[in-house]
Amino acid sequence: MVYYIIHRILIAIPVILGILLLTFFIKAAIPTDAVTALYEGQVTEGEAAEAIANIRAKYHLDKPWYQQFVIYVSDVARGDLGESIRTRQPVMDEIGYRYVNTLLLTFSALAIGVSVGVLSGVLAAYYKDTWIDVTATTFSLFGISIPAFFFGLVLILVFSVWLRWIPVIGSGWQGLILPAFCLGLIEAAPLSRIARSAMLDVLGRDYIRAARAKGMRESTVLFRHALPNALLAVVTIIGLQVGNLLGGAFIIEVIFGWHGIGELAVQAIQWRDFTITQAVILVGAGTYVLVNLIVDILYAWIDPRINLGT
Amino acid sequence: MTALNRIPIAERDVQEEKLPLLQVRGLRTCFESHYGSVTAVNELDLTVYPGEVLALVGESGCGKSVTAMSLMRLVEAPGRIESGQISFDGRDLLTLSTQEMTELRGAEIAMIFQQPKGSLNPVKRIGSQIAEQFERRRGMPHAKAWKLAVGLLERVGIPGAAEKAKAYPHQLSGGQAQRVMTAIALALEPRLLIADEPTTALDVTVQAQILRLLTERCRSHQTALILVTHDLGVVAQVADRVAVMYAGRIVEEAPVETLFANPSHPYTRGLLNAIPRGNHYSESRLEEIPGTVPVLGRNPEGCGFADRCQASYAGRLNQCSTQTPPTTRIAQGHTTRCWIYHSGDAQ
Ligand SMILES: Nc1ncnc2c1ncn2[C@@H]1O[C@H](COP(=O)(O)OP(=O)(O)OP(=O)(O)O)[C@@H](O)[C@H]1O
Ligand SMILES: [Mg+2]
Numbered sequence: 001m002v003y004y005i006i007h008r009i010l011i012a013i014p015v016i017l018g019i020l021l022l023t024f025f026i027k028a029a030i031p032t033d034a035v036t037a038l039y040e041g042q043v044t045e046g047e048a049a050e051a052i053a054n055i056r057a058k059y060h061l062d063k064p065w066y067q068q069f070v071i072y073v074s075d076v077a078r079g080d081l082g083e084s085i086r087t088r089q090p091v092m093d094e095i096g097y098r099y100v101n102t103l104l105l106t107f108s109a110l111a112i113g114v115s116v117g118v119l120s121g122v123l124a125a126y127y128k129d130t131w132i133d134v135t136a137t138t139f140s141l142f143g144i145s146i147p148a149f150f151f152g153l154v155l156i157l158v159f160s161v162w163l164r165w166i167p168v169i170g171s172g173w174q175g176l177i178l179p180a181f182c183l184g185l186i187e188a189a190p191l192s193r194i195a196r197s198a199m200l201d202v203l204g205r206d207y208i209r210a211a212r213a214k215g216m217r218e219s220t221v222l223f224r225h226a227l228p229n230a231l232l233a234v235v236t237i238i239g240l241q242v243g244n245l246l247g248g249a250f251i252i253e254v255i256f257g258w259h260g261i262g263e264l265a266v267q268a269i270q271w272r273d274f275t276i277t278q279a280v281i282l283v284g285a286g287t288y289v290l291v292n293l294i295v296d297i298l299y300a301w302i303d304p305r306i307n308l309g310t
Numbered sequence: 311m312t313a314l315n316r317i318p319i320a321e322r323d324v325q326e327e328k329l330p331l332l333q334v335r336g337l338r339t340c341f342e343s344h345y346g347s348v349t350a351v352n353e354l355d356l357t358v359y360p361g362e363v364l365a366l367v368g369e370s371g372c373g374k375s376v377t378a379m380s381l382m383r384l385v386e387a388p389g390r391i392e393s394g395q396i397s398f399d400g401r402d403l404l405t406l407s408t409q410e411m412t413e414l415r416g417a418e419i420a421m422i423f424q425q426p427k428g429s430l431n432p433v434k435r436i437g438s439q440i441a442e443q444f445e446r447r448r449g450m451p452h453a454k455a456w457k458l459a460v461g462l463l464e465r466v467g468i469p470g471a472a473e474k475a476k477a478y479p480h481q482l483s484g485g486q487a488q489r490v491m492t493a494i495a496l497a498l499e500p501r502l503l504i505a506d507e508p509t510t511a512l513d514v515t516v517q518a519q520i521l522r523l524l525t526e527r528c529r530s531h532q533t534a535l536i537l538v539t540h541d542l543g544v545v546a547q548v549a550d551r552v553a554v555m556y557a558g559r560i561v562e563e564a565p566v567e568t569l570f571a572n573p574s575h576p577y578t579r580g581l582l583n584a585i586p587r588g589n590h591y592s593e594s595r596l597e598e599i600p601g602t603v604p605v606l607g608r609n610p611e612g613c614g615f616a617d618r619c620q621a622s623y624a625g626r627l628n629q630c631s632t633q634t635p636p637t638t639r640i641a642q643g644h645t646t647r648c649w650i651y652h653s654g655d656a657q
Pocket of ligand 1: 350369371372374375388389424
């Protein structure tokens, strides 16, 4: 198992380098010249030439790109993400607490999504073609087709404006409830479908009949014998869905005023604050890679058939 | 092949006086489909005594597995038990509640399935697939249940049982998987074992070992065994009585010697003729009678075998294809379902 984990981590390294390369070149993709952006409105014409030269030297912009890249990677490795162009504060300070907020939101949403999705999928499969199945399938169809921002607005309208249960922009855990449910329920929809079809497949297998022949109770058959097999499919999908979840979180954060990196990213783009944009993308993509690493390990842990020696 | 211990006939005759453990009457199991209903098991009668081995033989698709599943009430949709009685130790299984039936499975009637590998859960260690019965059915603590599971694995002949208990099904050979299935079935010491072709996929040596394991159990614990098989060689070796099944019905039932010495139903005769002479029974299979198995349910009237029957001749043919022959008793413990033996007024 240890060998397998090391192997997976080694495979992740080139992916992370690729991400670094991409974020590094984001500067080039941003329409405003980086140096102009740095100095916008802060110097007079006369000072400009010298200052620009200084700045170029300070930010290593006078060096060839591959040297700049090496410097960038070593900075990132030391946890130095540069400083915000707008506030001149280290990006790390700004992004740190917001990253925690985003993780809080995505993991609450993931917990809600997985429990609601898997449970409804399992029940839909077990009670196939009954009203339970029809209800679960209908809701998951809704969940798949409704855009996150629209669902978020509906939730605000119902729970904050009409029912007045939760303030529109809450703080602390109160502020977390609506966005987490919004994101979580949307996440639950595809998971429910996957869980249902995986469960239907598993419930038809010989070992389920064998478990019944052993005199196992239906709840034991369903949750101890069938579910672990169906989870293999669900876990794979969870890994792929984390990308959606992060993307969704960006929008949801803006709608609900949740101070995460998504909200920061939108502000940074408006301010043309490329160091922050760069950092947000780096952190987001890094999280995606990390989560998929965890999913792979989890998968190997659930499925004994995966050969851990390779 | 190794000869297996057989009890002498004199001893076996005593069984007639015992109370039957299982008595099936008029069992009928159907499958609904878009094309209509298929009757996989029809008017099936079966009696099993404690300690005996009853072989259920018949060609592929004749309804052996569906019969086995029906006895356990494990027929799954679109299948359904339509009618009949399954009386086990005086209780009619078809009237038991789901809860009562669950409690009976494994503990009173256990089953060994046709697909040993597919019948083991791929993500659970084999030790815990045995141990869970002690834990969940007998309320034993895990450590004790695990110990019993290892003991059972040893008894069914798995070398290095303590280590092997930690293995997953994909790490077993076919023979080992079948031994594990056997251990699972024997765990709660059931009084009736149903083994659905337990040795089909195994080589001859392993096959003989598993069969010996099962028959020894019958002798020592008075466990009854319904052995579903294709293989007449196996039947000759281990069965006390044989029930021959054709197109969902039992067409002949007799003690094993009687059946081989004096087969009465044309289908049984066809089967035995299909066997090469000598003692090489183990190589023989049942599919060698000309013609094909009729599509079940299409022709509910008449004898299912009529189209392929070598004995059907002008005078009989009408009756054969219009009326189902009743079960006729032709000797002590020997019954058959054929118009030839039914002389209108007799019985
Ligand atoms: N799930 C099902 N759906 C529809 N029909 C079925 C189903 N299972 C069995 N049958 C019908 O029941 C008949 C008997 O099947 P069964 O599995 O009992 O045969 P068998 O005697 O065990 O054959 P084999 O020797 O190949 O195992 C089949 O011919 C088929 O028509
Ligand atoms: Mg079968």
